[in-house]
Amino acid sequence: MADNLCVFRGDRLVLDGVSLHLHAGDAMLLTGPNGAGKSTLLRVLAGLRKPDSGQLTWNGQSIFEDPAAHAERVAYIGHQDALKPGLSVAENLHLFTRPGARMADALEAMDLLPLANLPARLLSAGQKRRTALARVLLAEAPLWLLDEPSLGLDSAAITLLGHAMAAHRARGGILIATTHVPLPLDNTCALDLPGATDPRPFGAFEGDYA
Numbered sequence: 001m002a003d004n005l006c007v008f009r010g011d012r013l014v015l016d017g018v019s020l021h022l023h024a025g026d027a028m029l030l031t032g033p034n035g036a037g038k039s040t041l042l043r044v045l046a047g048l049r050k051p052d053s054g055q056l057t058w059n060g061q062s063i064f065e066d067p068a069a070h071a072e073r074v075a076y077i078g079h080q081d082a083l084k085p086g087l088s089v090a091e092n093l094h095l096f097t098r099p100g101a102r103m104a105d106a107l108e109a110m111d112l113l114p115l116a117n118l119p120a121r122l123l124s125a126g127q128k129r130r131t132a133l134a135r136v137l138l139a140e141a142p143l144w145l146l147d148e149p150s151l152g153l154d155s156a157a158i159t160l161l162g163h164a165m166a167a168h169r170a171r172g173g174i175l176i177a178t179t180h181v182p183l184p185l186d187n188t189c190a191l192d193l194p195g196a197t198d199p200r201p202f203g204a205f206e207g208d209y210a
């Protein structure tokens with residue numbers, strides 16, 4: 001699915017020849033130190049950022065030939081939960097509900113039924129994360145790309161996340177997640193991005209700090 005991806009951020013080569021190949025039901029954890037490029041890789045896989053070189057394919061077809069089709073097959077969450085603060089939990093989810101997807105099931109899966117009518121601006125960090133995860137469920141997409149999905153979750157919510165990820169894989173879904181902590185997942189493969197020391201010495205930053 002990804003072959004020899006290279007990505008620069010600024011003048012720094014963040015991803016240097018990354019390749020990965022996953023099949024239905026697979027789960028991959030992206031690990032590595034802060035700044036290693038895990039979020040960058042997820043955004044590239046989501047089609048949100050073009051690699052500087054390398055191939056990205058789905059069933060043999062380049063994702064860049066039909067970006068809209070790729071967007072349809074991806075459910076992505078970044079570090080930000082990207083909820084509309086003035087809308088309720090249910091209204092936020094409604095924006096992403098595909099015809100036929102059952103919102104009540106997604107609310108229940110993330111224990112959000114009691115919060116369904118609360119404006120998103122009143123949610124705690126963990127409740128916002130659970131809402132973002134419910135949105136992933138509603139996308140009914142075969143490829144989940146989750147950037148630190150357990151961020152802010154309590155142990156009960158992490159258990160719910162584990163159930164949701166297992167069910168997704170049992171349906172043949174693929175999951176790629178960045179994480180700094182263990183996630184409740186069996187039979188994962190891992191890609192550890194080593195990171196790099198910044199090639200620019202401190203003196204190379206020529207800001208005017210006076």
Ligand SMILES: Nc1ncnc2c1ncn2[C@@H]1O[C@H](COP(=O)(O)OP(=O)(O)OP(=O)(O)O)[C@@H](O)[C@H]1O
Nearest residue numbers: 009010014032033034035036037038039040041178
């Ligand atoms: N807009 C930008 N311009 C230049 N460099 C950037 C930009 N955004 C991020 N970077 C750099 O890209 C590198 C990779 O960042 P990325 O967020 O992918 O790392 P990460 O592995 O997800 O880190 P973390 O574990 O802290 O979430 C970092 O060195 C970061 O400083």
